[in-house]
Amino acid sequence: MKKLIVSTLGCIMVLVACSTATPNFDQDKAFAHITAQCAFGPRNPGSDGIELCRDYLISALKVLGATVTEQPFVASVQQDSVAGTNIIASFYPQMSRRILLGAHYDTRPWADKDPDASLHNTPIPGANDGASGVAVLLEIARVVSRTQPQQFGLDIVFFDLEDSGSYGDNISWCLGSQYFADNMPINEPEKAIIVDMIGDKNQNIHMDYFSYHNHPILVKELWETAHELGFNSFKSTIKQAIFDDHYPLIQKGINAAVIIDFDYPLWHTMADEPSACSPASLEAIGETLLHIIYATQ
Numbered sequence: 555m556k557k558l559i560v561s562t563l564g565c566i567m568v569l570v571a572c573s574t575a576t577p578n579f580d581q582d583k584a585f586a587h588i589t590a591q592c593a594f595g596p597r598n599p600g601s602d603g604i605e606l607c608r609d610y611l612i613s614a615l616k617v618l619g620a621t622v623t624e625q626p627f628v629a630s631v632q633q634d635s636v637a638g639t640n641i642i643a644s645f646y647p648q649m650s651r652r653i654l655l656g657a658h659y660d661t662r663p664w665a666d667k668d669p670d671a672s673l674h675n676t677p678i679p680g681a682n683d684g685a686s687g688v689a690v691l692l693e694i695a696r697v698v699s700r701t702q703p704q705q706f707g708l709d710i711v712f713f714d715l716e717d718s719g720s721y722g723d724n725i726s727w728c729l730g731s732q733y734f735a736d737n738m739p740i741n742e743p744e745k746a747i748i749v750d751m752i753g754d755k756n757q758n759i760h761m762d763y764f765s766y767h768n769h770p771i772l773v774k775e776l777w778e779t780a781h782e783l784g785f786n787s788f789k790s791t792i793k794q795a796i797f798d799d800h801y802p803l804i805q806k807g808i809n810a811a812v813i814i815d816f817d818y819p820l821w822h823t824m825a826d827e828p829s830a831c832s833p834a835s836l837e838a839i840g841e842t843l844l845h846i847i848y849a850t851q
């Protein structure tokens with residue numbers, strides 16, 4: 555009888571473990587989204603590539619059953635009025651506790667950090683800077699659409715016009731997320747996590763000063779989760795203060811942080827190609843985020 559009780563308890567424990575397990579992130583499926591985005595060409599404002607990419611994102615999210623809305627806006631880029639569109643995909647809208655994941659899908663119109671000065675006005679391919687964050691979030695969308703998290707509904711936001719800014723002028727960057735934060739089209743999330751430039755083969759992710767100093771609990775949760783999963787590319791040091799799509803959210807009082815690998819020699823160059831990225835780097839971010847989404851408390 556005692557033995558029977560023990561084995562029954564064992565089964566119950568196995569069942570509990572199964573029901574709370576975090577589903578797997580498929581790094582190859584994620585990587586395919588980098589290749590697909592880059593095949594559209596550069597996705598700078600006004601390009602054919604960004605139109606094709608927008609259609610790709612919207613149809614991929616709708617196929618997964620998300621409620622997809624577009625948030626059009628007009629912003630100023632170097633004194634020109636430029637149209638942009640944020641894309642918002644909501645999963646399990648009935649769940650009141652929400653997590654927001656965001657990434658920018660536009661790419662920089664100018665390769666102005668390229669060693670070849672003749673290329674400084676050429677739009678970048680944006681494999682890491684743009685496509686990698688989107689790729690991870692599209693794979694997370696697929697996973698979440700198949701398995702409902704216990705605690706959280708998910709809002710994925712693809713921001714436009716992040717990368718047409720001027721160096722040294724913070725508010726000229728992140729125009730889509732600034733508009734989003736000023737005109738919140740969704741309920742406030744409990745946690746908002748932005749990912750950007752996370753596909754580099756040689757991944758090194760330091761903490762961002764603004765994220766850590768405003769929301770240390772969220773940053774620690776992310777880094778501790780990554781470390782528990784064995785992803786040592788997350789470094790527990792603050793290297794820079796990064797103005798990215800999380801910053802306008804922080805300014806509105808939202809519990810937001812960015813995961814960015816700013817240690818990327820090919821930043822804003824024509825060599826920011828898929829060959830500079832790796833599926834394993836996407837996996838480190840994707841698995842970490844899924845563990846946050848599938849937390850049981």
Ligand SMILES: [Zn+2]
Nearest residue numbers: 662683717822
């Ligand atoms: Zn950029």
